[in-house]
Amino acid sequence: MFEVNQNYAKLPGSYLFANIGRKVSAYTAANPDKKIIRLGIGDVTQPLTPTVVQALKDASEEMAHAETFHGYPDYEGAAFLRKAIVERDFQPLGVDIGMDEIFVNDGAKSDSSDLSDIFSLNNKVAVCDPVYPVYVNTNAMCGRAGDYDPATERWSNVIYMPCTEGNGFLPELPRETPDIIYLCFPNNPTGMAITRDQLQVWVDYARKVGAVIIYDNAYEAYITEDDVPHSIYECPGAQECAIEMRSFSKNAGFTGVRLGYTVVPKALKSSDGVSLNSMWATHQEMKFNGVSYIIQKAGEAVYTPQGRAETRQLVAFYQKNAAAILSGLTEAGYTCYGGVNSPYIWLKTPNGMGSWEFFDFLLNTANVVGTPGSGFGPSGEGFFRLTAFGSYENILEALDRIKKI
Ligand SMILES: *Cc1c(COP(=O)(O)O)cnc(C)c1O
Numbered sequence: 586m587f588e589v590n591q592n593y594a595k596l597p598g599s600y601l602f603a604n605i606g607r608k609v610s611a612y613t614a615a616n617p618d619k620k621i622i623r624l625g626i627g628d629v630t631q632p633l634t635p636t637v638v639q640a641l642k643d644a645s646e647e648m649a650h651a652e653t654f655h656g657y658p659d660y661e662g663a664a665f666l667r668k669a670i671v672e673r674d675f676q677p678l679g680v681d682i683g684m685d686e687i688f689v690n691d692g693a694k695s696d697s698s699d700l701s702d703i704f705s706l707n708n709k710v711a712v713c714d715p716v717y718p719v720y721v722n723t724n725a726m727c728g729r730a731g732d733y734d735p736a737t738e739r740w741s742n743v744i745y746m747p748c749t750e751g752n753g754f755l756p757e758l759p760r761e762t763p764d765i766i767y768l769c770f771p772n773n774p775t776g777m778a779i780t781r782d783q784l785q786v787w788v789d790y791a792r793k794v795g796a797v798i799i800y801d802n803a804y805e806a807y808i809t810e811d812d813v814p815h816s817i818y819e820c821p822g823a824q825e826c827a828i829e830m831r832s833f834s835k836n837a838g839f840t841g842v843r844l845g846y847t848v849v850p851k852a853l854k855s856s857d858g859v860s861l862n863s864m865w866a867t868h869q870e871m872k873f874n875g876v877s878y879i880i881q882k883a884g885e886a887v888y889t890p891q892g893r894a895e896t897r898q899l900v901a902f903y904q905k906n907a908a909a910i911l912s913g914l915t916e917a918g919y920t921c922y923g924g925v926n927s928p929y930i931w932l933k934t935p936n937g938m939g940s941w942e943f944f945d946f947l948l949n950t951a952n953v954v955g956t957p958g959s960g961f962g963p964s965g966e967g968f969f970r971l972t973a974f975g976s977y978e979n980i981l982e983a984l985d986r987i988k989k990i
Contacts, residue, residue, distance in 0.1 A: 592728045597735065599718065601960035605944070612948055621948075622983040624910070624971040625956040627773065629838045631902060633883075634895035637837060640886035644879040658875035661866065662689025662846065666881045669888035670846060674831070680818040686850050686862060688869055689876050689884075691843040693803050693832040697767075698723035699872070700799055700828065700847070703864045704765055711744035711763035713756050715774055715961030715968075717801070720767040738963050747964040748775060750933070754922060755779060758786070762794045768817075769801035771808065774961045774970045775931040776907075776923015780812040784820050791826040795856050798827040803845075806836035806900045807907075808926045824850035828861070835928065837887045837896050844876060844884045903928045906973035906980050913984035914971075928973040931958065943969050951986035 605625060613621060633641075647653035661667070667684040675682040690696050697717075701724050710724050721743060724730045731742030739745060744763050746756035754777040756768075768787065770779040791798050800817040808815060817823045829848040833839035849865045886892045911924040920933040932955075934943040940957035947953050947969075958968030973980075 590726070590728075592726050595725060595730075595733050596722055597733055597738070601956070604960075605954065605956065608945070608948065609954055612952075616952075619952050621952050621954060622975075622979050622986075623954045624975060624980070624983055625954045626972055626974050627956075628840050628974060629835060629903075630974050630976070631838055631899055633838055633842070634892065634899060636886050636889060636892040636895055637842075637883050640883045640892075641879055644882035648879065655878040658878055658881065660869045660873050660875045661685075662687060662876065663878070663881045663885075666885050667846075669885050673888045673893075675816065675818065678815055678819055680816055682818060682824075682848055682850065686848055687846055688849060688865060689844070689846045689881065690873070691876055691880075692834060692839075692845040693801060693830040693847075694719060696830055696845070696847045697799065697801060698726075699868065700865075701727050701729065701765075703861065703868055704729075704797070708764035709742065709744060709761070710765045710767065711746055711759050711796075712767045713748050713769070713772070714745040714963060715748065715958060715965035716767070717769055717773050718961070720799075724765075745962070745964075748772075748777075749964055750922075753777070754931070755783060758790050762796070764796050766791060766796050766798045767801070768798055769803070771804040771813070771927040772923070772929075773804065773927075774929055774956070774958065774965065775968075776925075776927035776929035776970075777931070778808065778810065778813045778926035781814045781819055782812070784814055784817060788817065788820040788823045788826060792822050796826065797853070797861070798823075800827050800829045802829050803832040803835055804927050805831065806896070807904065807928055809904070810926055813926055818848070818850075824852040826853065828853065833884055833887060836900055837884075837892075838899055839883075842880055842883060844880050902977075903973045906975065906977055909977065909980055909984065910971055910973060913981075914987065917984070917988045924973070930971045930973070932969045932971060934958075934967050934969055937967070940966055940969055947987070950990040951983065953983045953986060 667687045697719050706729050712720050730740035733740050744759045744761050748754040754775045817827045817829050832845035849862045851862045853861045907924040907928050910930050914921050922931040924930040940959040944957045956970040958965030
């Protein structure tokens, strides 16, 4: 009789968005005439840009002819795309990353979970609290997180690094030494960014204790401030200790197209000298058959001058929304964080309300839906996430309603 992986049974389940859905459905059933405005979504809302759409069509047309048809792609990604990535994402930063250090994938989520496969189960993971839930849950699924305690909402074998108002939502170096450190900046959910000097502290620390940093850089396109790094490799020494993940989802609107990449530098070695680059190449060769040629051509188009101009406009659209939310809520007397280098605004609930209490209050009084901060971890309690994805008009209307309550 077969047995299943018991680690799956330990997962707490993702009741955050299910709970939100239930509460909103109940409210709309009781108040069918009310217009709900959703500022809780973590998905882009604008369509693909013309240059990307053209590239998709052209590549599809190529596939329709024997002479230009493409079969299995290279599992590490097409050379044309990896070349564009190296030349556009890293060379302008003065960062020397080779094409053979880039692994193209179907988005950052798969690799942020699959990377946990190449490390020993004895390794200890450190994460921020609040956090994007994928990092912890996938380590739990392979048996590295220990047991889940619903009372504290914590896994027994995970090091949590609280990100609070007190530390400016930046984690402090943990007291217990981790082996794998997940960092995401600009951050989801807090919307806060890290400066180059602050990130350097983590790079130096990781090298000192022999830890690897898994750096989720999905929101790089939203960076506006000069002292915020566009890649962890801007920090000297990072190629010896860090893996970086990028995604085309939040900049070029590829959430439904699926494309991303992971950088695994050749200089990154385990304590016994094993190259993570060659391990990851093996992982991808054995478990992945590459990204569709058509999608990779669309990704290449994002790096053309016209594609880049259109992507900048797309990001500017959401940045304008974020700025409107930030200034509108501040005017209304709320304390807000994030929103400057990120499409996320992390707002402090008024009068010491709990995150869910504020969710109900906002739904009932303003018919506005956001995401309770406590859903991302215990340190998110007393905070609330609003996102800049959506229409400008809806955001203005939401702010208007919030100002009136
Ligand atoms: C949206 C997001 C991603 C991107 O995921 P994809 O799989 O590339 O769409 C990665 N990390 C975080 C924290 C995100 O919010």
